[in-house]
Amino acid sequence: MRVLEINDLTNQNILLCYQCQKCTATCPVSNYMDIKPDVVVRMAINGKINELMRCKTIWLCTGCETCGSRCPNLISVGKINEYLRQLAFENNIEPAIKPALEIHRAFLNSIERFGIVHEASMLAEFKIRTKDFFSDLKLGIKMFLKGKIPLKPHTIKGIREIKRMFEEK
Amino acid sequence: MVSYPYFPGCALSTKAKALDICAREAMKSLGYDLKEIDDWTCCGAVFPLAEDEHIRLVSPARTIFKASKISDKLVTLCSACFNVLRRSQKVLKENLEKRQRVQNYMEEEAVENYPENLRVIHLIEILKDEIGFENLTQKIKKSLKGLKIAPFYDCLTFRPPKEMEFEDPENPRIYSNFVTALGGEAIDFSYRSECCGAHISVSNPEVSLECSMRILDSARRVGAEALLTSCPLCHYNLDARQKEMVEKRIDFKPMPVFYLTQLLGIALELPENLLGFEKNYVSPLPLLKERGLL
Numbered sequence: 371m372r373v374l375e376i377n378d379l380t381n382q383n384i385l386l387c388y389q390c391q392k393c394t395a396t397c398p399v400s401n402y403m404d405i406k407p408d409v410v411v412r413m414a415i416n417g418k419i420n421e422l423m424r425c426k427t428i429w430l431c432t433g434c435e436t437c438g439s440r441c442p443n444l445i446s447v448g449k450i451n452e453y454l455r456q457l458a459f460e461n462n463i464e465p466a467i468k469p470a471l472e473i474h475r476a477f478l479n480s481i482e483r484f485g486i487v488h489e490a491s492m493l494a495e496f497k498i499r500t501k502d503f504f505s506d507l508k509l510g511i512k513m514f515l516k517g518k519i520p521l522k523p524h525t526i527k528g529i530r531e532i533k534r535m536f537e538e539k
Numbered sequence: 540m541v542s543y544p545y546f547p548g549c550a551l552s553t554k555a556k557a558l559d560i561c562a563r564e565a566m567k568s569l570g571y572d573l574k575e576i577d578d579w580t581c582c583g584a585v586f587p588l589a590e591d592e593h594i595r596l597v598s599p600a601r602t603i604f605k606a607s608k609i610s611d612k613l614v615t616l617c618s619a620c621f622n623v624l625r626r627s628q629k630v631l632k633e634n635l636e637k638r639q640r641v642q643n644y645m646e647e648e649a650v651e652n653y654p655e656n657l658r659v660i661h662l663i664e665i666l667k668d669e670i671g672f673e674n675l676t677q678k679i680k681k682s683l684k685g686l687k688i689a690p691f692y693d694c695l696t697f698r699p700p701k702e703m704e705f706e707d708p709e710n711p712r713i714y715s716n717f718v719t720a721l722g723g724e725a726i727d728f729s730y731r732s733e734c735c736g737a738h739i740s741v742s743n744p745e746v747s748l749e750c751s752m753r754i755l756d757s758a759r760r761v762g763a764e765a766l767l768t769s770c771p772l773c774h775y776n777l778d779a780r781q782k783e784m785v786e787k788r789i790d791f792k793p794m795p796v797f798y799l800t801q802l803l804g805i806a807l808e809l810p811e812n813l814l815g816f817e818k819n820y821v822s823p824l825p826l827l828k829e830r831g832l833l
Contacts, residue, residue, distance in 0.1 A: 378590065379589050379590045379591055380588070380589070380590065381590050398733055398734040398736070398750050399734075399736070399739070399746055399750065402743070402746045429742065430739060430743060430746065432694075432734050432736060432737035432738065432739055432747075433585070433588075433737065434694035434698065434734035434737060435694060435698035435699045436694065436698065436733075436734060438698070438699050439698050439699050439700050439708055439709075440709075446588075446699065448588065449588045449589075452588040452589055453588075453589055456589060456592075467742055467743060469741065469742040469743075470739070470742035470743075472742075473738070473741045473742055477584065481580075481581050481584075485580045485581065486549045486552075486579075486580060486581045487549040487550075487553075487581055487584075489553055489554065496741070534644065
């Protein structure tokens with residue numbers, strides 16, 4: 371049963387949901403979602419996983435945990451979204467919001483390379499991946515001039531441990 | 540001088556330098572030496588929400604182990620690092636099975652004695668619990684009298700409350716009390732613990748701009764002159780992106796956003812070059828000069 375798997379992996383009982391819709395009322399980005407948080411829970415219970423993996427909602431969730439901390443039954447929709455994002459990724463399903471996945475990739479590649487985030491090369495990789503070079507250019511230049519984006523990356527000494535982590539994952 | 544291991548994190552060594560420099564200097568003048576952990580890695584950036592995800596706990600475990608060589612407390616300041624490190628430590632302390640799995644990826648020394656009693660603390664906890672806000676009032680050199688500051692409570696420091704064990708996210712007081720201790724006027728506003736849009740400012744800039752704008756509008760409506768935050772990501776969304784807000788709405792008035800440590804720095808009369816105001820997009824200088832605080 372899919373719902374038991376979700377319960378297991380998110381460490382909560384989503385079957386307790388009685389649709390009070392507090393999560394949707396409280397979510398800061400719910401008005402941009404195609405499937406509202408309370409419906410995500412209901413659909414997850416009913417096993418509508420294929421639709422959920424393809425919706426915008428899971429890529430819009432900021433993970434602020436407001437839903438989880440206000441839910442009377444302690445259900446965090448953020449955790450369900452995380453589960454669905456991973457499932458979508460494993461099944462090679464193209465995200466409804468493409469840049470969301472690309473920024474995750476660029477971020478992780480930066481960690482794998484240097485051990486800490488190097489923003490200049492991370493953002494460059496993100497721009498190449500999304501083929502969008504000009505949208506934040508002005509802001510980027512301003513941040514660079516303020517010394518917020520150093521050009522030279524710094525690599526940590528324990529980079530071998532980090533590389534091993536990525537290899538075995 | 541009390542010495543604590545300090546984890547600055549990736550953001551504080553680049554785009555949030557202002558938060559970092561002030562912290563070290565201000566704490567030094569309060570008698571605390573923040574020792575940067577030797578050769579640290581990224582904290583892990585996001586706490587792994589899925590129960591079968593262990594690999595992302597390795598990075599925090601590594602940091603926590605390094606810190607334990609210096610003290611039984613680890614101080615951090617970036618909200619994201621604080622969130623990840625505190626939650627990871629809770630899991631590693633309570634869940635032996637997970638800890639063993641994580642230890643497979645660590646040096647032998649770390650496997651034998653994992654520092655389960657180490658506490659990950661936020662810098663404000665030193666100010667609140669060790670120094671005490673009342674004593675802090677005695678120690679400051681310049682009162683922020685008359686400055687109307689709206690403290691913004693970022694998600695990452697407070698939520699989820701059961702795991703963070705920090706303060707009730709529904710009615711947080713800690714930053715208000717901090718502002719009051721510095722002599723300023725703390726302004727409560729209704730969007731004070733709302734999400735700023737977080738990382739979706741990269742993939743969905745429009746949506747997160749809307750979220751941040753709501754917060755700034757709400758603070759302005761109740762008469763705030765500036766905002767206070769300790770989160771580098773919130774600071775980016777609330778400060779740097781005001782440029783876009785002005786373009787989007789003609790009547791939008793920019794409002795300076797202070798880092799927690801910048802306010803502390805002003806009150807302790809740190810030299811101006813250590814306060815890092817040149818890194819703020821909306822410069823707080825006109826406001827501070829008008830009040831005679833600089």
